[in-house]
Amino acid sequence: MSTGVLEDRTTTLDESNPDTRQPSSLARLLPFLRPYRWHFTGSIVVALIATLTGLVIPLVLQGVIDGPITDGNFAGVWWPAALVLFLGTVDAVGIWVRRYLVSAPSSQFEISARAAVFEKLQRLSVSAHESWESGQLLSRAIADLSSLRRFVAFVGPFIIINTVTLIVGLGVLFVQSWQLGLIMAVTSVPLVIVCTRFETLYRVVARDAQDQAGDVTTTVEESIQGIRVLKAFGRSAHLSRRFLREAATLRGTEMKKVRYLAIVWELIVGIPPVGIGVMLAFGAYSIVQGTMTAGMLVAAMAIVAFLLWPIESFGFLLAELNNARTAADRYWEIMDTPETITEPKQPVPLPRDIRGVLEFRGVGFTFPDASSPLLTDVDFRVEPGETVALVGVTGSGKTALTNLVPRLFDVTSGSVTIDGVDIRTLALADLRSVVSVAFEDPVLFSASVRENIALGRPEATDADVDEALGIAHAREFVETLPWGLDTRIGEQGMSLSGGQRQRLALARAVLGKPRILVLDDPLSALDVGTEALVQQDLRRVLPHSTTVLVAHRPSTAALADRVLYLENGRIVEQGTHERLLATSAKYRHVMGSIDV
Numbered sequence: 001m002s003t004g005v006l007e008d009r010t011t012t013l014d015e016s017n018p019d020t021r022q023p024s025s026l027a028r029l030l031p032f033l034r035p036y037r038w039h040f041t042g043s044i045v046v047a048l049i050a051t052l053t054g055l056v057i058p059l060v061l062q063g064v065i066d067g068p069i070t071d072g073n074f075a076g077v078w079w080p081a082a083l084v085l086f087l088g089t090v091d092a093v094g095i096w097v098r099r100y101l102v103s104a105p106s107s108q109f110e111i112s113a114r115a116a117v118f119e120k121l122q123r124l125s126v127s128a129h130e131s132w133e134s135g136q137l138l139s140r141a142i143a144d145l146s147s148l149r150r151f152v153a154f155v156g157p158f159i160i161i162n163t164v165t166l167i168v169g170l171g172v173l174f175v176q177s178w179q180l181g182l183i184m185a186v187t188s189v190p191l192v193i194v195c196t197r198f199e200t201l202y203r204v205v206a207r208d209a210q211d212q213a214g215d216v217t218t219t220v221e222e223s224i225q226g227i228r229v230l231k232a233f234g235r236s237a238h239l240s241r242r243f244l245r246e247a248a249t250l251r252g253t254e255m256k257k258v259r260y261l262a263i264v265w266e267l268i269v270g271i272p273p274v275g276i277g278v279m280l281a282f283g284a285y286s287i288v289q290g291t292m293t294a295g296m297l298v299a300a301m302a303i304v305a306f307l308l309w310p311i312e313s314f315g316f317l318l319a320e321l322n323n324a325r326t327a328a329d330r331y332w333e334i335m336d337t338p339e340t341i342t343e344p345k346q347p348v349p350l351p352r353d354i355r356g357v358l359e360f361r362g363v364g365f366t367f368p369d370a371s372s373p374l375l376t377d378v379d380f381r382v383e384p385g386e387t388v389a390l391v392g393v394t395g396s397g398k399t400a401l402t403n404l405v406p407r408l409f410d411v412t413s414g415s416v417t418i419d420g421v422d423i424r425t426l427a428l429a430d431l432r433s434v435v436s437v438a439f440e441d442p443v444l445f446s447a448s449v450r451e452n453i454a455l456g457r458p459e460a461t462d463a464d465v466d467e468a469l470g471i472a473h474a475r476e477f478v479e480t481l482p483w484g485l486d487t488r489i490g491e492q493g494m495s496l497s498g499g500q501r502q503r504l505a506l507a508r509a510v511l512g513k514p515r516i517l518v519l520d521d522p523l524s525a526l527d528v529g530t531e532a533l534v535q536q537d538l539r540r541v542l543p544h545s546t547t548v549l550v551a552h553r554p555s556t557a558a559l560a561d562r563v564l565y566l567e568n569g570r571i572v573e574q575g576t577h578e579r580l581l582a583t584s585a586k587y588r589h590v591m592g593s594i595d596v
């Protein structure tokens with residue numbers, strides 16, 4: 001896959017001007033939370049009540065010191081002690097209720113956002129997928145969404161809770177003694193400056209770290225998928241070095257994050273004691289002067305001690321806020337990718353009793369990232385029951401042409417029609433219900449043989465599946481599998497040979513005798529004997545469909561009623577296989593016949 005887009009994406013955040021980031025990427029997630037708005041509001045209210053009860057304790061302390069203790073009345077301590085116990089219980093219950101209220105909704109948020117990104121990936125065109133590295137997609141769909149869940153469950157609420165706690169605490173301090181409140185407020189100014197600066201710096205490294213984690217995921221994923229090639233070519237060590245290099249880069253960025261965090265923590269933890277010292281000195285002086293009671297000073301100190309955690313937690317909360325913002329930016333980069341293969345606004349219904357006349361009319365096609373057209377003025381018509389083979393040198397555009405029929409790509413000029421209807425005006429589900437495809441590289445999923453074959457037609461009966469297996473000459477080997485049709489194959493199941501996989505992909509394509517069949521060199525991995533057997537049966541079923549068949553071998557081309565010879569994206573010759581063999585030197589060359 002291309003790396004260019006990754007490079008583009010890692011630089012979408014202009015480091016010199018961090019404000020180029022979409023400011024509302026987190027706010028755009030609110031619709032996911034709307035169904036649980038009362039849970040989240042309730043959890044914040046409960047947490048606020050629980051936290052603010054803690055602020056009452058210093059006032060109780062003041063009452064005890066200036067009252068019963070000063071008066072030597074020990075019996076007067078019981079009620080305040082019971083009150084403190086009650087406030088502590090309220091705090092503990094509040095913590096539990098808050099967690100109870102947010103845990104299920106925040107997990108549900110993660111699931112919904114992940115489902116939305118998965119659906120978006122399904123809707124995105126093949127070209128969009130080709131422009132993203134798979135690891136980047138994985139890290140966005142998995143790690144970034146976990147970071148967002150932490151944000152909605154914990155970080156976001158606590159930014160609100162701690163801010164309110166600080167404001168209320170400062171207010172109580174001002175009411176107690178405006179001088180002590182002022183000292184505390186002045187001490188907060190450097191903290192605000194530190195936090196703002198930290199926020200700006202951390203945002204850039206947070207983005208780098210998340211992109212680099214995507215690179216590492218890509219390398220791991222590629223090394224697992226390509227393990228055979230890597231081993232066969234002895235390149236495992238090379239990939240290990242790449243992995244270690246990327247992991248080291250990521251480690252460097254993570255260490256940078258830790259350094260920023262350490263500095264900010266140091267300042268956040270270090271600055272308040274200066275204020276506390278000044279407050280203590282002022283308080284002691286005031287007590288001596290008789291303008292403040294000992295209880296007032298103890299209460300003020302207890303309030304400041306109570307506010308230390310909300311202050312200190314801001315370093316961590318701001319770091320998490322930035323991780324979440326970057327995660328949200330990266331999430332919306334996927335969600336905002338334009339969908340190029342779209343449903344028509346008002347789909348034309350499929351013609352009743354569809355015949356399956358497939359026509360390419362003046363078709364031109366250029367890949368989205370290519371500078372010149374691949375296909376030019378391609379005109380041909382395939383009648384129902386007819387089989388047309390596409391032949392041409394490698395890279396001449398045969399696969400690209402077949403991809404236009406199920407709209408994996410859209411034509412850039414001209415049109416492709418089925419029974420005279422432009423396929424772009426049909427609903428995608430309708431189009432794909434009449435077009436069946438077998439790709440050159442047969443992809444099987446982690447599922448049973450039956451599920452793999454009935455992928456496009458889940459309603460297919462056992463008899464349909466059996467017939468398709470028969471046509472692809474796959475019945476025998478499927479019967480030898482441990483659980484027959486129910487054997488799990490694909491990535492996490494039984495390994496099959498290339499020819500077996502290809503036959504299952506062919507069975508999947510011919511299942512239910514589709515109106516239009518697109519086969520990209522479907523027999524290339526079969527031995528000559530098996531190929532001959534499959535061809536015999538294919539010959540029997542092809543007349544039921546309109547078939548476009550990419551052929552590299554004479555035996556495959558011979559299945560077709562007509563052959564189109566592609567050169568530089570144009571059809572330059574056409575006729576029956578035999579006629580082209582007899583008349584075209586180019587054709588004979590491509591078919592591997594000795595030129596005469």
Ligand SMILES: Nc1ncnc2c1ncn2[C@@H]1O[C@H](COP(=O)(O)OP(=O)(O)OP(=O)(O)O)[C@@H](O)[C@H]1O
Binds near residue numbers: 127368393396
């Ligand atoms: N996604 C893409 N973006 C840009 N160019 C592409 C893309 N996919 C394929 N190409 C280029 O388009 C050209 C035609 O590719 P295509 O796969 O259609 O050839 P083909 O005739 O089927 O070849 P083969 O016989 O080797 O299968 C090639 O030069 C290929 O590099």
